[in-house]
Amino acid sequence: MAHGVARAALGLLYPPTCIACxxxxxxxxxxxxxxWSGIRFIERPYCERLGTPFxxxxxTPLLSPAAIADPPVFARARAVAQYDGTxxxxxxxxxxxxxxELARxxxxxxxxxxxxxxxxxxxIVPVPLHRWRLWQRRFNQAMALANVVARQNDIPCNPSLLARVKHTRQQVGLTKTQRQENLQGAFRVPEEARPAVKGKRILLIxxxxxxxxxxxxxSRALLKAGAAQVDILAFARVVAEG
Structure with a gap:
């Protein structure tokens, strides 16, 4: 009861506000x-591999032409919404x-x-930042999201299973081919982490x-280290119109 009263009093002093506006x-x-209406949520029907909406x-469950022509290394990808607007x-x-705090x-x-x-x-494994990028940004947003998802689903989160060993250029503005070249050799599973990766179904956040x-x-680095399967979960994804 005391907790409820304190929470109500706090709500009067600091009324809850929209996390966006x-x-x-x-x-x-x-x-x-x-x-909320400004978010374009991704729901079925979508490509079962890439998670892109149809x-x-x-x-019936289908694969997109992109997934058939150029299959991803990971098994499946899902995202909450299209990367635009809110x-x-x-x-x-x-x-x-x-x-x-938005990670919650x-x-x-x-x-x-x-x-x-x-x-x-x-x-659960967050996509890591290189140590220099982490120093500049001060925190890893993927790690913040992974902690929330892991806690809500009672699944262990282990950021030590994957390391970013190459300080890559910013991906913004690069073509798909340039991004692939930029990321070549960027990730590695530390030798001491390999036993914890082998045979595991891993969700990258x-x-x-x-x-x-x-x-x-x-995903390639994790599978090379013996992971049984790697799936991807993101908050948003870029969707090409048409």
Whole structure:
């Protein structure tokens, strides 16, 4: 009862606001109706490998032409929403505006979007940053999201299973081929971590899935170390129109 009274008093002093636009909301760590409607959620029908949405529901699970022509290294990818509008703004604030508390709301949405992957996951691994990038940014947004997803699903999170050993260029503005070249040899499973990787079904967590180059490079390193399967879960993904 005392906890409830204290929470109510705190709500009067600091009313909950939208995590995107700061408008009043009924619950903390949530979105207002306008910002919620500004998120283009990714729901079925979508490609079973890449998680990219289809415009038409043909009634059966399908693979997209992109997944057939150029199969990804990872098994499956899922994301909450398309990377635009409110979703893009939230990611930008999480990464660059010192808003790590946003990970709680974003991670909760990721738990729902990745439910089928989480049922088959042995261990969660965040996509790592190189130590210099981590020093510049001060925290790893993928790690913040992974902690939330792991805690909500009672699945171990182990960031030590994958290391970023190459200080790559920023991926923004690079073509898919340039991204692949940029990430070649960027990830490695430390020798002491190999026993913990072998035979495990791993869920890689990242904030944004763009061309899939980072996800492929990280998955390749884990599979080479003996992982049984690698899936990807992101908050947002870039979707090419048409």
């Amino acid at each position: 700061h408008a009043a909301t009924g619950e903390p760590h949530s979105l207002c109706a306008a910002c 415009a038409v529901d043909l009634g 979703a893009s703004a939230l990611i930008h604030r999480l990464k660059y505006a010192d808003r790590p 709301a974003l991670g909760t949405m990721m738990t729902r979007a990745g439910a089928e992957l989480l049922r088959e996951t042995d261990v 990242d904030d944004v899935l763009t061309t899939g180059s980072t996800a492929n490079a990280a």
